[in-house]
Amino acid sequence: MKHVIVGGGPAGVTAAETLRKVEPTADITLIGGEAGPPYCRMAIPYYLAGNIAEQGTYFRHEGDHYARLGIRYLNDRVEAISATDGRIRLAGGVDLAYDRLLLATGSRPAMLPAPGLDTPGVYSCWTLDDARQIAARATAGAEVVLIGAGFVACIIMQALAHRGMKLTVVAGSSGRMVRSMMDETAGDLIMRWCREHGVSVLTGQRVAAIEDGPTVVLADGQALKANLVVVASGVRPNSEFAAAAGVTVEEGIVVDGYLKTSVEGIFAAGDVAQGLDFSTRTRSVHAIQPTATEHGRVAALNMAGRSVAYRGSLGMNVLDSLGLISSSFGQWQGVAGGEAAIHLDAARYRYMDLKFDGDRLIGVNSVGRTENLGALRGLIQKRVRLGAWKDRLMANPYRFMEALVAVTA
Ligand SMILES: Cc1cc2nc3c(=O)[nH]c(=O)nc-3n(C[C@H](O)[C@H](O)[C@H](O)COP(=O)(O)OP(=O)(O)OC[C@H]3O[C@@H](n4cnc5c(N)ncnc54)[C@H](O)[C@@H]3O)c2cc1C
Incomplete structure (x- = not known):
C-alpha cells in the first residue's frame, strides 16, 4: 500500500x-x-x-x-x-x-485587505522562517505594531513583550480581543490587563494601509510608525x-x-x-x-483500513497574556435555554463562567485560573449528568474539581 x-x-x-x-x-x-x-x-x-x-x-x-x-x-x-x-x-x-x-x-495567514503588506519590516508570524525574520529584528525597546488580537496574535504579543519590545495592538473594528475564543467579559479583562502592563491596545480601528517606515495608517488617519509590523489577523x-x-x-x-x-x-x-x-x-x-x-x-x-470513528474535536484554548491566564472550552457561548454559573471579580481579574445545557456542563470561559483546567475539559468531554452538583456549581462555579471527582467516582 x-x-x-x-x-x-x-x-x-x-x-x-x-x-x-x-x-x-x-x-x-x-x-x-x-x-x-x-x-x-x-x-x-x-x-x-x-x-x-x-x-x-x-x-x-x-x-x-x-x-x-x-x-x-x-x-x-x-x-x-x-x-x-x-x-x-x-x-x-x-x-x-x-x-x-x-x-x-x-x-x-489571511491577507489584510489593505495595501502595503510587502513593505519592508512587515511580517506574518506563521512559519519558522517568519519567526527567524522577526527574531532578527526583535531588539529590546523596539516598537512593534501587531495587527490582530485573536488567539495567535495574543500568543505572539506575549513572546514579543518577553523580548522587551514596545507593543501597539490594533484590535480591529470589533473592538474585542480573542473574539472567537472567549466572551466579551473575558476579552475586556484581558484588554485591560494588557493596557495596565504597558501594551497600547487600539480598538474600533481599521488598517487603511501600510506605508514605508514601516508605518501603519489607520482609517481615522492616525499613523503608527514602528520598527516592525506583525500581521496576525486570521488564517x-x-x-x-x-x-x-x-x-x-x-x-x-x-x-x-x-x-x-x-x-x-x-x-x-x-x-x-x-x-x-x-x-x-x-x-x-x-x-x-x-x-x-x-x-x-x-x-x-x-x-490503514481500520474503521475508526472520530469522536469529534472539543474547542479548547489556554492563553497566557502577559501573565494573565485565560481559557475557554466547548460551547463557551452557551446554548439557547441553557443556564450559566458566573463569578466575576474584575478588580482581581478573576472570572469563571460555566455554561450548562440541562444539568450537563457544555462550555467554559475562565480568566485568572490556572489550576485543574483539565477537570473542566473532562466534565464536558464525559458529558456527565451533574445532578445535584449543578446547583452547587451554580452557587460556586469554582467547585468544578470536586464535582468531577464526585460525579465520576
Ligand atoms: C505562532 C503560533 C502559535 C500557536 N499556538 C498554539 C497553541 O498554543 N495551541 C494550539 O492548539 N495551537 C496553536 N497554534 C495553531 C497550531 O499550530 C495549528 O493548529 C497546527 O499547527 C495545525 O496543524 P496542521 O498539521 O493541521 O497544519 P500545520 O502545522 O500548519 O502544517 C501544515 C504543513 O503543510 C505544509 N504544506 C502546506 N501547503 C503545502 C503544499 N502545497 N505542499 C506540501 N506541503 C504543504 C506546510 O509547509 C506544513 O508543513 C499556533 C500557531 C501559531 C502560528
Whole structure:
C-alpha cells in the first residue's frame, strides 16, 4: 500500500508515525512544504521569546528519525492532484502515485485587505522562517505594531513583550480581543490587563494601509510608525489544489466521521479539514494543535483500513497574556435555554463562567485560573449528568474539581 501524506505539521507527522505502527511494511511518503525537518508552529512563540533554539521547535530531535522509521520525507510542495489516476504532482517536477492520500496542509495567514503588506519590516508570524525574520529584528525597546488580537496574535504579543519590545495592538473594528475564543467579559479583562502592563491596545480601528517606515495608517488617519509590523489577523486553509481536484471544500476540506473527503482514497486532517465538532455535532474547522494531532491519528488508522470513528474535536484554548491566564472550552457561548454559573471579580481579574445545557456542563470561559483546567475539559468531554452538583456549581462555579471527582467516582 502506498500512503502519501502532504504536510509536515502535527497532523501529517502523527499520521505518518501512526501508519508506520499499524502497517510495518507500507510505503509511506511525508511531504513538508517548507525547508528543514517537520516543526511545530505552537513552539514558535518560545523560539521568538528566546526560550528555545530553532531546533527546539522540531517535532523529533534525532536527525534520522523519519528514515529510521522507513518514512520517506520530502521537502517539496504539491501543486496538483489527479484523483482519477491516483497521482500528485510536486513543484520540483516529481510525480507520485498513491493508494491513500492525506491532505494535512494546514492554513496560511489571511491577507489584510489593505495595501502595503510587502513593505519592508512587515511580517506574518506563521512559519519558522517568519519567526527567524522577526527574531532578527526583535531588539529590546523596539516598537512593534501587531495587527490582530485573536488567539495567535495574543500568543505572539506575549513572546514579543518577553523580548522587551514596545507593543501597539490594533484590535480591529470589533473592538474585542480573542473574539472567537472567549466572551466579551473575558476579552475586556484581558484588554485591560494588557493596557495596565504597558501594551497600547487600539480598538474600533481599521488598517487603511501600510506605508514605508514601516508605518501603519489607520482609517481615522492616525499613523503608527514602528520598527516592525506583525500581521496576525486570521488564517485561510491551504485547500485550493484539493478543490481543483474535485474535493468538496467549504470552510475547509469537508471530511466525514472517518476523516474521508468526498473523493475516494483521499483523507484530510488538521487545520485544513472541516471535521466533526464534539459539542455541536456539526462540521467546523478547529485550528488548534490537539485537533490536528487527533485528526492525524484517526485518519491514519482509517487509511490503514481500520474503521475508526472520530469522536469529534472539543474547542479548547489556554492563553497566557502577559501573565494573565485565560481559557475557554466547548460551547463557551452557551446554548439557547441553557443556564450559566458566573463569578466575576474584575478588580482581581478573576472570572469563571460555566455554561450548562440541562444539568450537563457544555462550555467554559475562565480568566485568572490556572489550576485543574483539565477537570473542566473532562466534565464536558464525559458529558456527565451533574445532578445535584449543578446547583452547587451554580452557587460556586469554582467547585468544578470536586464535582468531577464526585460525579465520576
Ligand atoms: C505562532 C503560533 C502559535 C500557536 N499556538 C498554539 C497553541 O498554543 N495551541 C494550539 O492548539 N495551537 C496553536 N497554534 C495553531 C497550531 O499550530 C495549528 O493548529 C497546527 O499547527 C495545525 O496543524 P496542521 O498539521 O493541521 O497544519 P500545520 O502545522 O500548519 O502544517 C501544515 C504543513 O503543510 C505544509 N504544506 C502546506 N501547503 C503545502 C503544499 N502545497 N505542499 C506540501 N506541503 C504543504 C506546510 O509547509 C506544513 O508543513 C499556533 C500557531 C501559531 C502560528
